Amino acid sequence: ETGVTQSPTHLIKTRGQQVTLRCSSQSGHNTVSWYQQALGQGPQFIFQYYREEENGRGNFPPRFSGLQFPNYSSELNVNALELDDSALYLCASSPGLPSSYNEQFFGPGTRLTVL
Amino acid sequence: GNSVTQMEGPVTLSEEAFLTINCTYTATGYPSLFWYVQYPGEGLQLLLKATKADDKGSNKGFEATYRKETTSFHLEKGSVQVSDSAVYFCALSDQTGANNLFFGTGTRLTVIP
Numbered sequence: 001e002t003g004v005t006q007s008p009t010h011l012i013k014t015r016g017q018q019v020t021l022r023c024s025s026q027s028g029h030n031t032v033s034w035y036q037q038a039l040g041q042g043p044q045f046i047f048q049y050y051r052e053e054e055n056g057r058g059n060f061p062p063r064f065s066g067l068q069f070p071n072y073s074s075e076l077n078v079n080a081l082e083l084d085d086s087a088l089y090l091c092a093s094s095p096g097l098p099s100s101y102n103e104q105f106f107g108p109g110t111r112l113t114v115l
Numbered sequence: 116g117n118s119v120t121q122m123e124g125p126v127t128l129s130e131e132a133f134l135t136i137n138c139t140y141t142a143t144g145y146p147s148l149f150w151y152v153q154y155p156g157e158g159l160q161l162l163l164k165a166t167k168a169d170d171k172g173s174n175k176g177f178e179a180t181y182r183k184e185t186t187s188f189h190l191e192k193g194s195v196q197v198s199d200s201a202v203y204f205c206a207l208s209d210q211t212g213a214n215n216l217f218f219g220t221g222t223r224l225t226v227i228p
Contacts, residue, residue, distance in 0.1 A: 055213050102214070106151075
């Protein structure tokens, strides 16, 4: 069984650019969540997707957007990058309904550096 | 609102020492509580969890008890090993709305031989 995978592993961008991060959920998992982990901090919830629709959002501006595809993989897009967007971006997948509050399985993350 | 406060790190212990990492929380309703571990270069892994008051979660020699009266979920291990060196995160899910987690800031543990 393949776990959660993310690409790319590392990414360097400059301020004002746009970036797309990708996540493949674990087999059979239909819910995907994205988290931002700044250096020395705990992960913060960005948003969650269930069956291709946003199912909840944390305190992040609209320039953070996402997509989920029919195969449950997901993308995180960030527009107009700022220096503070430099962080490890984690994707997590879970099975079943979000309201079942099943365990989330995390990927290794994408390290984004904004210069 | 929901928040998790964790013991500041880093923590350095000798092998076979006793470990405690403190965690307290603020939450609405009846949250579930978790400890996650992050090994170098890897993603977060669920270490243990507890879903209601007085539950004890345990795994790989680690334990934590859900204490509603003190809003705490302290992580303990009787005898740490070098392989336990990692960053440990306390987290909660408030079991409302989206299935999202609120994390503490993490505690880095280094175990020396």
